[in-house]
Amino acid sequence: MSRLIHTFATLALLGLAAGCSSGSGVDEASVAGAASTSPDTSTPFWVDPASNAAEQIQIWRREGRTKDAELLAKIADEPAALWPAGEIDPGPVVRAATASATSEGRTALFVAYDIPHRDCGQHSAGGAADADAYRAWIGKFAEALGDSKALVVLEPDAVSHIVDGCTPAEYHDEREQLLSEAVVRLKQQPNTKVYLDAGNPSWIREPWKLVEPLKRAGIEKADGFSLNVSNFQTNERTRKYGLQLSGDLGGKHFVIDTSRNGKGPLPGAWCNPPGRALGTRPTTDTGEPAVDAYLWIKRPGESDGTCEGGPDAGQWWPEYALELARNSKA
Numbered sequence: 001m002s003r004l005i006h007t008f009a010t011l012a013l014l015g016l017a018a019g020c021s022s023g024s025g026v027d028e029a030s031v032a033g034a035a036s037t038s039p040d041t042s043t044p045f046w047v048d049p050a051s052n053a054a055e056q057i058q059i060w061r062r063e064g065r066t067k068d069a070e071l072l073a074k075i076a077d078e079p080a081a082l083w084p085a086g087e088i089d090p091g092p093v094v095r096a097a098t099a100s101a102t103s104e105g106r107t108a109l110f111v112a113y114d115i116p117h118r119d120c121g122q123h124s125a126g127g128a129a130d131a132d133a134y135r136a137w138i139g140k141f142a143e144a145l146g147d148s149k150a151l152v153v154l155e156p157d158a159v160s161h162i163v164d165g166c167t168p169a170e171y172h173d174e175r176e177q178l179l180s181e182a183v184v185r186l187k188q189q190p191n192t193k194v195y196l197d198a199g200n201p202s203w204i205r206e207p208w209k210l211v212e213p214l215k216r217a218g219i220e221k222a223d224g225f226s227l228n229v230s231n232f233q234t235n236e237r238t239r240k241y242g243l244q245l246s247g248d249l250g251g252k253h254f255v256i257d258t259s260r261n262g263k264g265p266l267p268g269a270w271c272n273p274p275g276r277a278l279g280t281r282p283t284t285d286t287g288e289p290a291v292d293a294y295l296w297i298k299r300p301g302e303s304d305g306t307c308e309g310g311p312d313a314g315q316w317w318p319e320y321a322l323e324l325a326r327n328s329k330a
Contacts, residue, residue, distance in 0.1 A: 180218030
């Protein structure tokens with residue numbers, strides 16, 4: 001079933017099949033901005049010192065909301081992926097982040113999210129105008145990575161939308177070809193790891209259905225696949241699903257988005273569901289050899305779309321971020 005079909009009425013029936021993989025664009029100045037509160041020094045991944053959460057902390061401190069600011073540090077102090085999806089040229093954002101990460105000896109996290117016909121439901125509408133535009137965009141992205149250590153999650157939802165039929169059939173061959181080319185181009189960078197997205201276990205419930213599309217999309221040349229991007233499925237369920245898919249792909253490794261899965265999913269809701277919590281903090285210590293990392297791929301506090309009173313997809317929503325932090329066990 002699709003993440004986004006065409007109407008909210010349909011989406012209400014689909015419930016948790018959705019991935020809602022939206023992320024905001026990030027400008028170069030914000031990446032190089034003011035320092036966060038006390039970044040997690042135990043993680044191998046780079047912490048954005050000028051994330052929306054870090055900036056919100058400063059605002060709330062000035063307003064006297066000190067307890068809320070302290071709670072929000074649970075987000076600001078952890079690494080989360082950058083989504084330069086709204087940028088015609090992602091290079092400046094990528095270069096700024098990798099430069100900062102390299103100076104700290106850390107790995108920068110990114111999401112490449114610009115495939116043509118990206119979102120058949122149009123909540124995070126956009127993407128490259130055509131195949132050539134996408135090739136140019138990926139080329140700029142890869143060039144900006146340089147020799148820096150980076151981990152790139154490639155095109156959330158793109159393969160799953162092929163499997164569920166949300167992306168029209170006439171675009172399937174082109175999409176698989178573009179993804180395969182993107183894997184090859186990104187892997188030309190010597191210190192870049194690439195994980196091709198494979199949805200979540202509540203979406204394509206039979207993982208074998210993803211195997212051939214993933215192969216055509218270049219999974220064999222990627223470092224692995226990503227799961228649960230922008231969704232809320234538990235670590236246990238996602239890990240089990242991932243191991244099944246890994247077995248069908250010859251042992252490919254995978255990463256799991258744990259940014260908002262601390263309380264698991266809310267039945268019947270995928271878009272800004274209330275009462276959710278931050279999940280496992282980003283780490284490579286997963287206890288499972290096939291799971292390379294738990295990551296915050298979705299940036300906690302960014303909206304899934306205009307539902308439950310939220311702003312547009314990818315926009316910062318401080319009160320939702322605060323709820324995630326308040327409900328978190330960490």
